[in-house]
Amino acid sequence: MRFVFIFFGLVASFVCHAMTPLSVSEVAPGIYLHLSEHHWPDRDNHGEIANIGFIVGDRCVAVIDSGGSPQQGIALRNAIKQTTAKPVCYVINTHVHPDHIYGNGAFKGTDVRFVGHHKLERAMATRAPHYLSKADETLDIRVTADNIIPPDLQVKDTMTINLGNRELVLTAHASAHTDNDLSVYDKNTETMWLADLLFLEHIPVIDGSLKGWLSELAKLEKNHYRLVIPGHGPLVKDWPAALQPEKAYLTHLADEIRAAIKQGKTLEYAVEHVGLAAKQQWQLFEQFHRKNVTIAFAELEWED
Amino acid sequence: MKLLHKFACLFVLLPAIALAEGDDITWNDTLKSQFFAGKTIEESDAIIDLEVPHRAEDPAIVPVRVSSKIPQTKDKYIKKIWVFVDKNPFPLVGEFEFFPESGKADLAMRIRVNTYSNIRAIAETNDGKLTMTKKFVKASGGCSAPIGADLDEAMKRLGKVKFRLDDQIKAGEPAQAQLMISHPNITGMQMDQMTRFVRKSHFIDQLKVTFNDKPVLNAKIDIAISADPNFRLYFVPDKAGELKAEFSDISCESPIKRDVCDKGKSYSQQYSVTP
Numbered sequence: 001m002r003f004v005f006i007f008f009g010l011v012a013s014f015v016c017h018a019m020t021p022l023s024v025s026e027v028a029p030g031i032y033l034h035l036s037e038h039h040w041p042d043r044d045n046h047g048e049i050a051n052i053g054f055i056v057g058d059r060c061v062a063v064i065d066s067g068g069s070p071q072q073g074i075a076l077r078n079a080i081k082q083t084t085a086k087p088v089c090y091v092i093n094t095h096v097h098p099d100h101i102y103g104n105g106a107f108k109g110t111d112v113r114f115v116g117h118h119k120l121e122r123a124m125a126t127r128a129p130h131y132l133s134k135a136d137e138t139l140d141i142r143v144t145a146d147n148i149i150p151p152d153l154q155v156k157d158t159m160t161i162n163l164g165n166r167e168l169v170l171t172a173h174a175s176a177h178t179d180n181d182l183s184v185y186d187k188n189t190e191t192m193w194l195a196d197l198l199f200l201e202h203i204p205v206i207d208g209s210l211k212g213w214l215s216e217l218a219k220l221e222k223n224h225y226r227l228v229i230p231g232h233g234p235l236v237k238d239w240p241a242a243l244q245p246e247k248a249y250l251t252h253l254a255d256e257i258r259a260a261i262k263q264g265k266t267l268e269y270a271v272e273h274v275g276l277a278a279k280q281q282w283q284l285f286e287q288f289h290r291k292n293v294t295i296a297f298a299e300l301e302w303e304d
Numbered sequence: 305m306k307l308l309h310k311f312a313c314l315f316v317l318l319p320a321i322a323l324a325e326g327d328d329i330t331w332n333d334t335l336k337s338q339f340f341a342g343k344t345i346e347e348s349d350a351i352i353d354l355e356v357p358h359r360a361e362d363p364a365i366v367p368v369r370v371s372s373k374i375p376q377t378k379d380k381y382i383k384k385i386w387v388f389v390d391k392n393p394f395p396l397v398g399e400f401e402f403f404p405e406s407g408k409a410d411l412a413m414r415i416r417v418n419t420y421s422n423i424r425a426i427a428e429t430n431d432g433k434l435t436m437t438k439k440f441v442k443a444s445g446g447c448s449a450p451i452g453a454d455l456d457e458a459m460k461r462l463g464k465v466k467f468r469l470d471d472q473i474k475a476g477e478p479a480q481a482q483l484m485i486s487h488p489n490i491t492g493m494q495m496d497q498m499t500r501f502v503r504k505s506h507f508i509d510q511l512k513v514t515f516n517d518k519p520v521l522n523a524k525i526d527i528a529i530s531a532d533p534n535f536r537l538y539f540v541p542d543k544a545g546e547l548k549a550e551f552s553d554i555s556c557e558s559p560i561k562r563d564v565c566d567k568g569k570s571y572s573q574q575y576s577v578t579p
Contacts, residue, residue, distance in 0.1 A: 129493075134444070175457070209457070264468060264482075266536070267414065268357075268367045290361040298365055298414075298532060302461065302486060 057163020073103020200233025407478025
């Protein structure tokens with residue numbers, strides 16, 4: 001008898017989880033955001049660690065990053081249903097990382113277009129086998145190639161899409177956080193959805209190009225935005241002031257690594273010594289900083 | 305009863321603990337007979353040391369260093385060093401041949417480590433004796449990891465070579481040289497059939513370093529070498545001369561077999577050294 005209860009309990013909890021809409025808040029008219037806390041992706045949080053959300057136009061809805069797990073994708077879909085009767089017409093993936101794309105499957109449909117940087121498809125192809133093979137063990141989620149949906153609408157430089165009296169300007173950036181970063185600008189509210197081009201509180205993670213990232217930031221810094229949405233961290237209302245910690249971290253990293261290379265220091269030395277002063281300023285520093293140094297060192301030693 | 309239970313648990317857990325610290329299964333079952341059939345290998349740190357990080361920060365760029373404990377002389381020297389990552393899909397990292405002219409049979413490089421594994425180095429001295437040392441490393445995904453962060457940049461500078469030498473080189477004494485080769489060293493494991501981006505392995509398989517045409521290092525290497533192969537090695541600049549690196553790449557049908565391969569290009573670059 002007890003087992004029957006447990007069984008029903010499990011079913012109920014599964015159903016409840018699947019039905020529960022993701023908590024979102026309207027940060028600007030028609031812009032809904034789910035803010036995440038900062039965690040290392042693991043079996044408890046299932047990789048649901050990024051800021052994700054959607055933008056509602058007069059005609060339809062654009063999802064911006066679908067979530068870190070199929071379940072979170074479904075929860076986001078439910079949140080949209082609760083918010084508006086308008087259909088989803090675009091799913092925009094800001095880059096290839098699993099915490100931004102694993103919910104894609106929840107939005108598959110004939111009238112939905114998947115949108116990404118023109119290098120996103122390649123990044124998905126090269127990384128998917130590795131990501132998928134680790135998902136069960138590290139995130140406790142079941143995903144297959146079906147959960148990774150490459151973009152059928154690819155952005156080369158910029159592209160404007162219309163949700164009905166609401167234009168979104170999509171920009172494909174040069175290699176920065178990854179080599180397939182896409183930002184989304186909402187003209188109506190002057191909101192820039194930078195996703196992982198901007199980290200606050202959570203240490204910036206380099207998986208593309210340190211030099212490229214700094215030069216993209218230099219361009220973005222000159223722009224005026226009323227609101228900026230980072231991939232990890234709180235909503236930004238004081239652009240470009242909010243950019244400064246990330247910029248300082250990346251700049252110091254580049255300066256110190258260049259100095260180390262010039263002095264003939266090795267990668268091993270740099271990993272143990274570079275940039276440690278920033279430790280207190282960032283969450284997840286231990287998990288990502290040394291990897292950042294490694295990747296940046298390998299990049300910068302080829303720059304001249 | 306409780307005590308018994310505890311012992312039972314401990315007993316069950318022991319093999320798991322042993323596994324967590326790296327096992328020798330692949331070595332004992334396959335590698336040893338494949339590379340050293342019928343030979344005796346002594347396990348000791350007397351001839352070479354192996355330095356690896358216990359936890360790899362980036363599994364695609366794991367710095368490892370083999371350092372020798374004996375000088376390279378005409379009478380006694382390290383002839384060859386093999387490096388393996390037991391649990392890699394293709395465990396052989398490389399076979400590195402040294403000479404008395406190498407000065408020191410030290411070699412640092414960056415490698416890919418695909419999963420928690422023992423890394424081992426086996427040295428053969430010129431008297432034919434084999435000595436092995438090993439270290440355990442925690443890493444995950446180094447071989448299937450993306451082809452560098454920025455493939456387009458990598459392809460643009462393919463074949464470019466850089467040497468870096470210490471500022472103070474003394475004539476006749478072993479000097480360290482860093483050899484950097486720009487090459488994506490594609491494992492062939494990064495892709496699947498999902499899209500049109502399927503790509504075969506494409507990696508540097510032969511490397512020869514000479515000083516004034518005398519051999520310093522001869523290496524047969526494979527996909528476990530990280531993108532942009534990077535070596536620190538020694539040579540003896542007895543007088544001014546040319547340090548030269550010659551290498552070639554290859555492309556194989558399978559990432560884990562070497563029976564069907566296409567020879568690629570050959571490259572050569574030299575650097576003037578004045579002690």
